[in-house]
Amino acid sequence: MTATSTATEQHPRESAVVDAAPKQLLIGGKWRPASGERTYEVEDPSTGQALCSVADASPEDGLAALAAAADAQHDWAKHPPRERGEILRRGFELIMQRHEDLSLLMTLEMGKPLAESRAEITYAAEFFRWFSEEAVRIGGDYAVAPNGTGRFLVMRQPVGPALLITPWNFPMAMGTRKIGPAIAAGCTSVIKPAHQTPLSMLALADILIEAGLPEGVLNVVTSRSAGRLMEPMIRDGRARKLSFTGSTGVGRKLIEQSADQVLKVSLELGGNAPFIVFDDADLDAALDGAMLAKMRNIGEACTAANRFYVHADVAEEFSRRLAERMRALRVGRGVTDEIQVGPLIDADQLGKVDELVSDALGQGAEVVTGGSRRDGDGYFFEPTVLKNVPRAARMTREEIFGPVAAITPFTDEQAVIDQANDTEYGLVSYLYTRDLQRALRVSEALESGMVGLNQGMVSNPAAPFGGVKQSGLGREGGKVGIDEFLETKYVAVGGL
Template sequence: MSAHEQPSHPRETTVVEAAPKQLFIGGKWCSAGQDRTYDVEDPATGRTLCTVADADADDGLAALAAADQAQHDWAQHPPRQRGEILRRAFELITARHEDLSLLMTLEMGKPLAESRAEITYAAEFFRWFAEEAVRIDGDYAVAPNGKGRFLVMRQPVGPAVMITPWNFPMAMGTRKIGPAIAAGCTMVLKPAHQTPLTMLALAAILSEAGLPDGVLNIITSQSAGRVMEPVIRDPRARKLTFTGSTAVGRRLIEQSAEQVLKTSMELGGNAPFLVFADADVDAAVDGAMLAKMRNIGEACTAANRFYVHADVAEEFSRKLTDRMRSLRIGRGVSDDIEVGPLIDADQCDKVTELVTDAVERGAEVVLGGRRGEGQGHFYPPTVLTGVPADARLTREEIFGPVAAITTFTDEQAVLDEANNTEYGLVSYVYTQDLHRGIRVSEALETGMVGLNQGVVSNPAAPFGGVKHSGLGREGGKVGIEEFLETKYVAVGGV
């Protein structure tokens, strides 16, 4: 590693050097074919942090072979022992919280406070599913005619193919790995090429916690399609789970159709944030800061469209702008930083395009609106008002720190506008009228609603969307269902 490639602080160097950088296949760390590697970038500086293995299709199929070979024995593993592995991994993650948080900040850019929150959140999926492993149940019933019995059992679906995004490098992995381990499924997981280090560190932790060889296999690569399509189309794969964009999700669903895989998809969002005239405006601003600025706005759950009643629009916009203006921007490794860089230059370009389009169509820039200069992929907290309905950012995910505000006066009209999108992941509603809160929550076409709450994610609750925002649910009691098949045995002669 050259001087240009070194992180700027000795502890940063130590954390990066300690992270595994090879493929993890069959319980062993190994190089990619022909020793191929690629660079991992620090988005705050544009410098190279390190190089990691760059897998090809053969490496992916080798990982699937390892998962397939381990599947039978792993499915027979006692549920209590599967849960104890998850519990030990939870404890190891908790013990290494600070190093994992710094590693995540270095490769993804989010401030340390955000990384710490994610590590805590990610670990909770292991604690939750450690407890669910022993609660997989079935059924027994007498046939309606009394002649025979119904025996229903739940069994692991088999080797699961997992593809995770860069915005939550560990939590999107534990949200899938936890239930798969609890259910008795083996796995091939490909993390996003921008953020492989956190997931490789997690693989090492799970191995230390006692996960048998071949149960979890990690493939890092610059090209998800080149590596994972052959794996998805292979008959040994029985499950596909993906978190990412709707466009990629559609392609993966098409690929999964060949083997009729059990599929779960957590895809894009276009979350509306509704503030009614009777809302507690200060509470709504608090919630808006969470819903908009969590993870620098790079979240599928991020509030994308703010619809604020005309009676409180001026107060809400002013207070939100003041809060956004006060945020400290910079490289996230300092504890006082609240807004880090976006993930890469492409994401900066996209946010710039969306803001420019909105302004050209008549929106007013109240705060921000211009990307940062110098090194790193920084975009400042931005507030737009008077955003027209035909602006691109009302239809497309912003994935950046941009709050787009529109006013309304009629409840039904704003519901129609909020639902006027192909997406349906999450909505946010602020009102002090209980009846309105329930009525609006029922009318919104999303899989989740934050009612007077700016964060909905919780390992103990079902996470997922409707329409083009996905299929299935992750987390909660239903999260393990995605990794189980139901088998019915008809018992005669009774």
């Protein structure tokens, strides 16, 4: 593992990008401290040391941000769609101009290696480019009534002020995936980034100010306690939309809280993705896809392959070759280009991964490579492959959210489909086969909102992202992504 550093030993460039990011709340177009000037520390997960302090918003600060969004809503809804799109386009261009600094900032606060951060910054920017083009494509309808005596006029209008809550694992992309369609649709918003990774969102808000976003259209509140901050806003009545990405448990609570005001809710929640490799699969392609689906973002992704079901005829070879690839990965502090695997986000996540691996081994799973946390500073866990993981192991039911591949052999197609679907989650599934009929048959049978067919990544700003069952409600991205921020109004026209 690379040498670690404390906050006072940061490289000058690291200190510079952290110093450049805003640390206060953005409310009504103004940067301001939290009530009582309360702050909390942002940690570098590769060292366990503090990077800086940011504002720790109170419930009163949250309501002030919501008031600013509500006050700006009327004028922003009337703002020309072309100009809304141009603001997003300028935001896209500014993100790309500052690509390297934003990537380093993300690595410092979240831990992912620079190569991963660079990929996320590009991905994040693409949501602004995509929705800049969708802003002018909000349509409607006009039709003659079936009886010929009137007309139907259907229009799409912004739903109103939106509350946006984003997770720590993709600290900028999950923001642009929500902010982009909100701006394009004509909605103002208040966004609450995860407390572990606020700096990327604060930097993004600063970029949007520079891009010309009017005051109050986007408000940012950072806080150590999301529940204490968000619940008063959810129950207030001025917000009309809630969009959340995070755990299923928190999502359930937010649905309950949103019921009082009957908010329009979209949720992207947990996953437990199966990765199925049939005996006729291109094994090289399946291994490439497995590394991408498992190790993207250190495995800390809701789309990460959680359960590897590999046909018994190729399971031993697949396990061995996957372990060889995992063993070759370079682990360390991700601020240099040679590092491929960074730390987990915090001590709690490291402990959970360690616990799940211990449970699987206790149930009879076997270690092919890795299997333990690394000594020293930071929250590092070895890239790990386990084989013959039994169905009773907790990691077959719970998200691992770490660099651990759990392999279980199978022989029967219907049995593996049943096993893949035997979960409360339904976000994404992965499938490798060269049989076209099987590919379509199994894709249709898998209970998930997305399927990676012979590829290990499904995320794309131009495609709808979301799950079924307890993996969420609604879709983000693609042509339907803007629908979450629009209401449909029907006008019955008579006298014709």
